[in-house]
Amino acid sequence: QVQLVQSGPDVKKAGSSVKVACTASGGTFSTYVIAWLRQAPGQGLQWMGGIIPVFGTTNYPQRFHGRVTITTDESTSTAYMELSSLRSEDTAMYYCARSMSLSADAFDIWGQGTMVTVSS
Amino acid sequence: QSVLTQPPSVSGAPGQRVSISCTGSSSNIGAGYDVHWYQQLPGTAPKLLISGNSHRSSGVPDRFSGSKSGTSASLVITGLQAEDEADYFCQSYDISLSARDYVFGTGTKVTVL
Numbered sequence: 001q002v003q004l005v006q007s008g009p010d011v012k013k014a015g016s017s018v019k020v021a022c023t024a025s026g027g028t029f030s031t032y033v034i035a036w037l038r039q040a041p042g043q044g045l046q047w048m049g050g051i052i053p054v055f056g057t058t059n060y061p062q063r064f065h066g067r068v069t070i071t072t073d074e075s076t077s078t079a080y081m082e083l084s085s086l087r088s089e090d091t092a093m094y095y096c097a098r099s100m101s102l103s104a105d106a107f108d109i110w111g112q113g114t115m116v117t118v119s120s
Numbered sequence: 121q122s123v124l125t126q127p128p129s130v131s132g133a134p135g136q137r138v139s140i141s142c143t144g145s146s147s148n149i150g151a152g153y154d155v156h157w158y159q160q161l162p163g164t165a166p167k168l169l170i171s172g173n174s175h176r177s178s179g180v181p182d183r184f185s186g187s188k189s190g191t192s193a194s195l196v197i198t199g200l201q202a203e204d205e206a207d208y209f210c211q212s213y214d215i216s217l218s219a220r221d222y223v224f225g226t227g228t229k230v231t232v233l
Contacts, residue, residue, distance in 0.1 A: 047222035
């Protein structure tokens with residue numbers, strides 16, 4: 001069974017960037033979608049984008065205005081999410097998750113989450 | 121920005137039946153997109169409970185069931201147990217004029233009395 005393990009918590013200054021890693025083990029990595037989602041304290045979930053590793057195809061929502069970049073390293077079965085121009089409202093738990101497509105499907109396997117704190 | 125509306129909380133005694141609604145619109149649930157449900161225990165990542173409106177994930181007890189009708193969906197827990205105390209979120213897909221996006225519910229806290 002595939003497991004997704006994320007990098008550890010991070011504290012960043014406003015205006016800087018953060019890069020979170022998500023490493024897959026125990027199964028196929030390349031042909032599924034790896035998506036990134038976040039959850040601000042006490043809030044609901046928000047989709048940040050996704051990638052199909054084998055094709056490098058990505059899909060992002062408009063609301064991040066180009067601040068999100070998702071990449072993969074197939075040699076290590078690792079996906080990365082980089083968020084730039086950080087602001088205090090980006091403080092959240094960030095999750096990677098697997099789905100079957102870049103639209104409409106459920107997220108069936110999740111990483112444990114990475115807390116990112118943005119300080120001014 | 122949650123697009124799907126859920127009740128903030130529901131509660132019930134052990135063994136009772138509770139229902140959680142998820143109300144959307146014609147650009148998401150009403151457009152025919154599936155609804156998926158997640159359970160989130162405190163301090164943990166969400167866990168997929170039900171996909172495709174009514175299909176339970178492997179290992180999910182059959183006391184959990186889902187349905188969809190029109191612009192809404194429901195998650196029902198029949199025979200509530202103490203370990204069901206958690207937050208529950210619904211998820212669908214939205215195709216508004218300006219964007220296509222995954223959308224999530226506002227979340228419902230289930231309390232076992």
